[in-house]
Amino acid sequence: MIDWKKWRHVTKLDPDKPITPKAVAEIVDSGTDAIMVSGTQNITKENVARLAEMLKDYSIPKVLEPSGTDGLRDDMDLLFVPSVLNTDVAFWFMGAHKIWVQHFDIDWDRVVPEAYIVLNPRSAVAIVTKAKTEITPREAAAYAECADRFFHFPVVYVEYSGTFGEPSLVKSVKERLHDARLFYGGGINSREKAEEMAQHADTIVVGNAVYESGGIEKLKETIVR
Numbered sequence: 150m151i152d153w154k155k156w157r158h159v160t161k162l163d164p165d166k167p168i169t170p171k172a173v174a175e176i177v178d179s180g181t182d183a184i185m186v187s188g189t190q191n192i193t194k195e196n197v198a199r200l201a202e203m204l205k206d207y208s209i210p211k212v213l214e215p216s217g218t219d220g221l222r223d224d225m226d227l228l229f230v231p232s233v234l235n236t237d238v239a240f241w242f243m244g245a246h247k248i249w250v251q252h253f254d255i256d257w258d259r260v261v262p263e264a265y266i267v268l269n270p271r272s273a274v275a276i277v278t279k280a281k282t283e284i285t286p287r288e289a290a291a292y293a294e295c296a297d298r299f300f301h302f303p304v305v306y307v308e309y310s311g312t313f314g315e316p317s318l319v320k321s322v323k324e325r326l327h328d329a330r331l332f333y334g335g336g337i338n339s340r341e342k343a344e345e346m347a348q349h350a351d352t353i354v355v356g357n358a359v360y361e362s363g364g365i366e367k368l369k370e371t372i373v374r
C-alpha cells in the first residue's frame with residue numbers, strides 16, 4: 150500500500166518535455182517521494198507511454214495525473230485526478246469526469262481526487278480551464294474549505310504552475326483545512342523557496358526546475374523535510 154499522505158516532496162515530469170534516461174535515474178534517486186506524470190498541453194498516448202516506459206523498472210511510487218482521457222493508462226501506482234474549483238466552466242470541475250467514468254473501467258482504489266485552486270493567470274492550466282485567478286486569500290481558503298468539508302476531497306492543490314506563489318495565501322488555505330492534505334506547486338527552484346512553502350503545505354511539487362540547466366542539483370536542493 151502506498152501511503153501518499155506521508156509524501157513531502159513530489160517531482161512532476163511532463164510527457165511533452167524531452168528527458169534522458171540518465172536524468173530519470175537521477176530524479177528517482179534524488180530523495181523525492183514520488184514521480185507524477187502530468188502536463189496540460191500536448192499530452193498524447195505516445196508521449197505518456199514514452200515516459201511511463203522510462204519509469205517502469207523503478208520502484209519509486211508513480212502517479213499519473215491526467216489532464217483528460219488521452220494518455221490514460223493503468224500501469225502507474227495511483228491516478229491523481231484534478232478537478233478545478235475556481236472556474237465557472239463546470240466541465241473542468243465535473244464534466245470531464247463524467248465522460249471518463251462513462252467510458253472507462255475505473256479502479257477506484259487507485260484514484261485520488263484533487264481539488265485544484267489555479268492561480269497563475271499565465272499558466273496553460275489557467276488559460277485552458279478559464280480559472281478565476283484574481284481571488285483573495287480568503288476566497289482561496291473558502292474554496293479549500295468547501296473542497297475539504299463539503300466535497301471531501303482528500304487533496305487540495307494550490308497551483309501556481311510556472312511562478313512562485315504567495316506564501317500567505319498558502320498559509321490561509323492550510324489554516325482552513327480539516328482533513329484534506331495540502332499540495333503546493335509552482336516556481337520552486339531553490340532551498341529557500343522549498344522551505345517557505347513546505348512550512349505551510351503538506352506536500353510540495355517541483356516541475357519546471359528539473360528541466361532547467363543544473364536541474365537535478367536544483368531538484369535536490371528543494372527536498373526539505
Ligand SMILES: CC(C)=CCC/C(C)=C/CC/C(C)=C/CC/C(C)=C/COP(=O)(O)OP(=O)(O)O
Pocket residue numbers: 163165187188189190191214215216217218230231232233240241242245246247249272273274275277278308310311
Ligand atoms: C477526468 C479526467 C480523466 C481528467 C480531469 C481533467 C481535468 C479536470 C483537468 C483540469 C486541469 C488540468 C488541465 C490539470 C492538469 C495537471 C496540471 C495542473 C498540469 C500543469 O500544467 P501546466 O504546467 O500549466 O501546463 P504545461 O506544463 O503543459 O505547460
Ligand SMILES: O=P(O)(O)OC[C@@H](O)CO
Pocket residue numbers: 161308309310311312333334335336337354355356357358
Ligand atoms: O512547474 P512548476 O512551476 O514547478 O509547478 C509545479 C506543478 O505545480 C505544475 O503543475
Ligand SMILES: [Mg+2]
Pocket residue numbers: 163188189310356357
Ligand atoms: Mg508544467
